[in-house]
Amino acid sequence: MRSFASLLMATMLLTLPAAAPAADKVSDGVVRIGVLTDMTGFYSDLAGPGSVLAVQMAVADFGGTVLGKKIEVVSADHQNKADIASNTARKWFDENQVDVVVDMVNSGTALAVMPVAAEKKRITLLSGPATTAITGEKCTAYNVHYTYNNWSLANGTGREVVKNGGKSWFFITADYVFGKSLEADTAKVVEASGGKVLGAVRHPQSSSDFSSYLLQAQASGAQVVGMANAGADTINTIKQAAEFGLTPKQTLAGLLVFISDIHSLGLGIAKNMYLTTAFYWDRTDATRTWSKKFQGHPDNKKKAMPTMVQAGLYSAVTHYLKAIKAAGTDDADAVIARMKATPVDDFFAKGTIGPDGLFRHDMYLVQVKTPEASKYPWDYYTIVKTIPAAEAFPSVEAQACPLAVKK
């Protein structure tokens, strides 16, 4: 009991210096959330308007206010351009009193906004970008990387597929930073798990025809063809792999595949493929309840189930708002400290945010169902394995982030 009392005293003492600015607990009398995403481009179905909706739902479910002040949501299209992203964020911070910028699907835009936010002492919550540099050498003190990163995707799919007997690999890789780093990360994991990489072919981004790359993959005789690309490129690779009779002799392994991709391909083409995801709507009662609410929302025009990016964003924003409430202020330093100190436990995931800003939680290796096995709309995945947080994400010590080293 005494230790509790002293802890209480210590906490009160600690919060004392913060008491002065707490007079104006919420800056400008409003908490403004800026959703910066791809509204019309390659990633607009997996993030885009659905991301904005997820944030609006998070705010509504929180009650629309925090500490008695209104919560507002603004959004903008970054068009997948780093300069537009950083300029929009700067304008939001300087003129519109935006407190937190969220989403930023596409690593390039995320890396452009993070330093701006850090300079202005505003928080960034990333759900969508994948590069490991975000919480590695490019990490900032005001950032949380929430849903997944390349490391978790490579480890999830790479290790588990090798364990299940897929020993030899061939990569079809998008010829830019994201693709190459995803291929390198996965190849490392495959080899470390006892598999072998037989070769790789690099294709220019947004190629519509993959037949020649698929022929090379076929000729390699590899058991597994890993697709280190994303969006439309992945969709066309999968579609044409079926056409050229690659599958079912060889197995496809999707390294970054979303449920929206599977939906647009159809199970007849995507069946049996392995992929790693942070979220599947049909996993538990809680995920089902939330996802059906998302799907049935009047603003969800396409009546699509949420992707992991959108579900992660809801969870991240809720965690942020809870931190404001607990800290009694929207001051970025206090809120980010509170977010990192408080574990997350909701329908999306259980886990903690490390000093490097990476949210470590369970990931899921899933296999796409066959059309015969799918019983109702959006019944797409069988969860093959739950990958525990410790295996799904790099440890804090393994990160190249300066924040992670100093204690």
Add this chain to the structure above:
Amino acid sequence: MQALYGQLLVGLINGSFYALLSLGLAVIFGLVNVVNFAHGALYMTGAFLAWFGMSQLGIGYWPALLLSPLATGLLGMVVERTMLRRLYQLDNLYGLLLTFGLTLIIEGLFHHAYGNSGSSYPVPEALQGGANLGFMYLPRYRAWVVLVSLVVCFGSWFVIERTRLGAYLRAGTENPRLLQAFGVNVPLMMTLTFGFGVALAGFAGVMAAPIYQVSPSMGSSLIIVVFAVVVVGGMGSILGSIVTGFGLGLVEGLTKYLYPPAASTVVFVIMAVVLLFRPAGLFGRER
């Protein structure tokens, strides 16, 4: 060596799409004198109409092969009658700007309605499966694409270059007034010709639907290459665009075998070289 054969065959398949699309462009430029930047968007429209027919109205692939180009062609004729027609007196550039604007609008509308990931169109049952050629597995549908493209391309070439109707069409570009004096309704002919070129784009769209994902951006990723094909072949040259379409497809296939990352640029390198030595293109005439 086996891999090389495979790549060349794949190149030929891609070449047949280039040929089909650049043929439409060449017809429109050669006979109506419009640089139709909306060609890619109309190709996408053709694919979407086929998909829409299949998923909403139960119209299968075979009727779509006829209906979708017809509908796309009609759309083209409406555009020609209401907008393009007014620009014939002006420089080519105005037509290019108009069609470019149309592209943005059409793609934007489809994007708004269907999102970016697009939808899957199944391969028709009769053309499913494929044959093992020893050096590669050739899907039956791809063989069909090459065959149809060859027939349509050389059929169009024959009609335009070797028949009386074709002679009228060519005369209409050279000297519309004189032709009109002979009692030919030139404006109507122009509308129909433009409609035919656009229908070719729609036709290519239906052919492409089972292979590529039907999505709003499917046209814009192809159109630039197709323009390069037309420039290399010689703006407005029908035979040039057909031969170059197949030829550049093959070269691209070869590049994918030798050095894949250059595959998307090799067409433009060739274009630059051709422009240096033959500014009118391989088959073009100096105007």
